[in-house]
Amino acid sequence: MHMDILNCLRAALLLLCCVQHCNGILNIFLSTEEVHKLLGVEAEVFYVRQGVINDYALNFVIPVSSKIDSLFFTWQSLRSLPLQYSIHIDVTDHEVLDSPQLNISKSGLIPTTMQVFSISLPCTGFVTAESNVTIIMNIALVPNPVSLRIRRKKICIKTENLVNHQTVDAILIPTSSNKIFYYAVACAGIVAATSIMCIAGIYIKNNKQSRSVEEPPGNQSFTSFLPxxxxxxxxxxxxxxxxxxxxxxxxEERPTSKDLQERIAELTIQRCRVCLRNVVLEGTFSRVYQGIYTNEGGTEEEVFVKTVTDHASQVQISLLLHEGISMYALNHANILTILGVSFQENSPPFLLYPFHNYxxxxxxxxxxxxxxxxxxxxxxxxxxxxxxxxxxxxxxxxxxxxxxxxxxxxxxxxxxxxxxxxxxxxxxxxxxxxxxxxxxxxxxxxxxxxxxxxxxxxxxxxxxxxxxxxxxxxxxxxxxxxxxxxxxxxxxxxxxxxxxxxxxxxxxxxxxxxxxxxxxxxxxxxxxxxxxxxxxxxxxxxxxxxxxxxxxxxxxxxxxxxxxxxxxxxxxxxxx
Incomplete structure (x- = not known):
């Protein structure tokens, strides 16, 4: 009886170790650069993080612009033992999209170091339309394999040049005895057409310029756009x-009644009354903080704080002050105006604005x-x-x-x-x-x-x-x-x-x-x-x-x- 209990404990301990080990089995995600390229957002999107599957990300269909031809994924196996995979890609409309191509094999082992693989999505150019793309990743986990379905919507634009190419291909009869003759005829036709187009373009351009000089200014450009x-x-x-x-x-813009120094003097508050908290936005030489301002009566108020970093130039600091005070003293519910300016020696200025969960x-x-x-x-x-x-x-x-x-x-x-x-x-x-x-x-x-x-x-x-x-x-x-x-x-x-x-x-x-x-x-x-x-x-x-x-x-x-x-x-x- 005692041995049975020990065996059960050993089995439970092994199962617990297996579960902990499996939880950190795999990472599959989109890098910050890839997310910014697709969605314009600075963030990473994980499909699998430490073995945990993100169903929300998998269910979201990301549109892919006509200017983007390749998708990039980052993955890594967190196991020391080989982890096998297979990838299959489904396309709903092959008239819109050619067969996608992987730069890795369709089956193999997931690398144990962080690596990037790509999938090309070549448009046919025949039509302007969208095609759904489903990337199916099968991970050979024991005892239960995992299948991930990542979805994209590829947008393709019709390429007009394809029609011309097809016409030329139809003219060139693939008969070996007449091949050179037909090539010569086709080339001569192309040269003649190009010459005619150039002459016509020069004529139209000159005619257009002469009309623009003679005609009085109007709304011709906008009129041509509206219909x-x-x-x-x-x-x-x-x-x-x-x-x-x-x-x-x-x-016209009103003349300034007070110079910059006078406005700053009216807005100046003590630095000790400002407490910075978290960064809201950040650039190369600038930051926007969320903070707390304590007024002279001791009341605390949440504020935005705009400032620059220590390596910002004097020109950037001057621009910050000029633009920050440009809407000074305006009072409207839909205008966020400056609350105060704080200076401290050997430190960049702070521009304070009211903050209400903005x-x-x-x-x-x-x-x-x-x-x-x-x-x-x-x-x-x-x-x-x-x-x-x-x-x-x-x-x-x-x-x-x-x-x-x-x-x-x-x-x-x-x-x-x-x-x-x-x-x-x-x-x-x-x-x-x-x-x-x-x-x-x-x-x-x-x-x-x-x-x-x-x-x-x-x-x-x-x-x-x-x-x-x-x-x-x-x-x-x-x-x-x-x-x-x-x-x-x-x-x-x-x-x-x-x-x-x-x-x-x-x-x-x-x-x-x-x-x-x-x-x-x-x-x-x-x-x-x-x-x-x-x-x-x-x-x-x-x-x-x-x-x-x-x-x-x-x-x-x-x-x-x-x-x-x-x-x-x-x-x-x-x-x-």
Whole structure:
């Protein structure tokens, strides 16, 4: 009897050791670089961590841009004994996507050191469509094998050149005796066609230039854009009134009544009253902290603290102060203004802002795509329009105060858990969001892809220039902070806009909402709406959505291929 008990204890101990050993059996994940490439988020996504499977990540279908041809996975076996695997890849539409290729064998042993393997996803180029891709990994665990299914949605674009190649291939008859003759005929035809196209191109270019000199300036570029971009511009009377309402006088930036030193003197607070906690955002030479400020009465207040690192230059410190105080003394519910400035010897300055569980709007929108648990937040059309209306109210206020923002974008707004939005200054934005700013050889980083045409060409800023930027911001809201004009080189933006091209309508974005964006991007400032007109227009659209929901309808709106509905209750998610 005593021996039976000892044997049972030994068996239990061996089983416990096996369970502990199996818990740390395998890691399979996407690196930070891969996640940023696919989703624009700085994070790692684990499918298997220390042997624990992340079902949320496995169930999330990640879209793959047409510009991305390969996927990269990192894996490592945490066992000393060989761990066998086999990989199979299923594609739903072979007309869209050729057979994916692995750079490793389809079966073998998982490496015991951290290694990266890739899967190529070559588009056929025959059609513009999407194809579902399922990567099936079978891990030979004893006694129970594990099968992982990782899903992607590959987007492919039709390649026009393939049609020409197929036509040439059909002309070239594969008869050995006539092969050289047909090749010569085909080459001569190609040369002749190229020559004709070059001559026609030169003629058209010269003709176009002569017309542009003779014709008076108008809205020809925007007119050529509207018929293809706005499918239903007459759905609401407010849109038609844009062109009929007389333009108001443009407001220039007001002269500064107080110099920088006087404003800083009014805002200066003692450093000992500021206590830093955790870092919220961080760049190359800048940081944004969450902290506590204790006022003279002893009351503690949560604050944002913007500052730079010790290796920041004096130019960067001066820029921080100038931009941070640009919206000083403004009082509006949808504007986050500076609370104070703190100086200390041999230490960079602190800029303090009130904090009420705010998140940077761009970061928040990116989290709506995917969070660390692999679960997408939901955002409805009605909420998007409501946030846009809040931004419009703030911009109307600062324009009445004769101030221009000049850098209106999602990165320069904050949002709380109840989707209350406040616009902020652009202090530190160049360093915190470097991919949003570009230098065109003038040693000045500017938000090129958010700028109006006149601001881009001649650095001219008007109230209607802020309206253009608002249109891009509205596009950011409906695409969950995708990069605008991602395929356009910054040096080519002015020519791109001059030719009448604009941002495409986001997937499932209502025509009414895209019409608002399109009117904001008129070539000439006087053809763009004012913020007052935009407010009337979007309020009408918001009321239409409200009436539709109150009738019990379900309005589906898919943001970046993540389906959401307006029937959910507000405040359910933890947006912080």
């Amino acid at each position: 293809t971009a706005i499918r239903n511009p007459t759905t609401s009377s407010s849109y038609n009134s844009f062109r009929r309402v007389p333009s108001y006088s443009l407001i 998140t940077n709007l761009k970061v928040f929108l990116q989290k709506c795509k995917v969070c660390s648990e692999g679960v997408a937040h939901t955002l409805t059309t009605q909420e998007v329009v409501d946030m846009a209306l809040q931004i419009i109210e703030a911009m109307s206020y600062i324009h009445k105060k004769r101030i221009l923002h000049k850098d209106l974008a999602a990165r320069n707004c904050v949002v709380d858990s109840r989707l209350k939005v406040q616009i902020t200054d652009n202090a530190l934005s160049r360093d915190l969001f470097p991919s949003d700013y570009h230098c065109l050889g003038d040693n000045e980083n500017r938000p090129i892809k958010w700028l109006a045409f006149e601001s881009l060409i001649s650095k001219t800023f008007l109230t209607r220039s802020d309206v253009w930027s608002f249109g891009v911001l509205l596009w950011e809201l409906t695409t969950l902070a995708q990069q605008p004009y991602v395929e356009i080189d910054p040096f080519e933006m002015s020519a791109y806009l001059k030719d009448g091209y604009r941002l495409a309508q986001p997937i499932n974005c209502p025509d009414e909402l895209f019409a608002v964006m399109a009117y904001c991007w008129a070539m000439h400032p006087e053809d763009r709406p004012t913020f007052s007109q935009l407010q009337v227009c979007l309020k009408e659209f918001y009321m239409q959505l409200t009436r539709y929901v109150s009738l019990g309808g379900i309005f589906c709106f898919e943001l970046n291929q993540v389906s959401v509905t307006v029937t959910k209750e507000l405040g359910k998610e933890d947006f912080g």
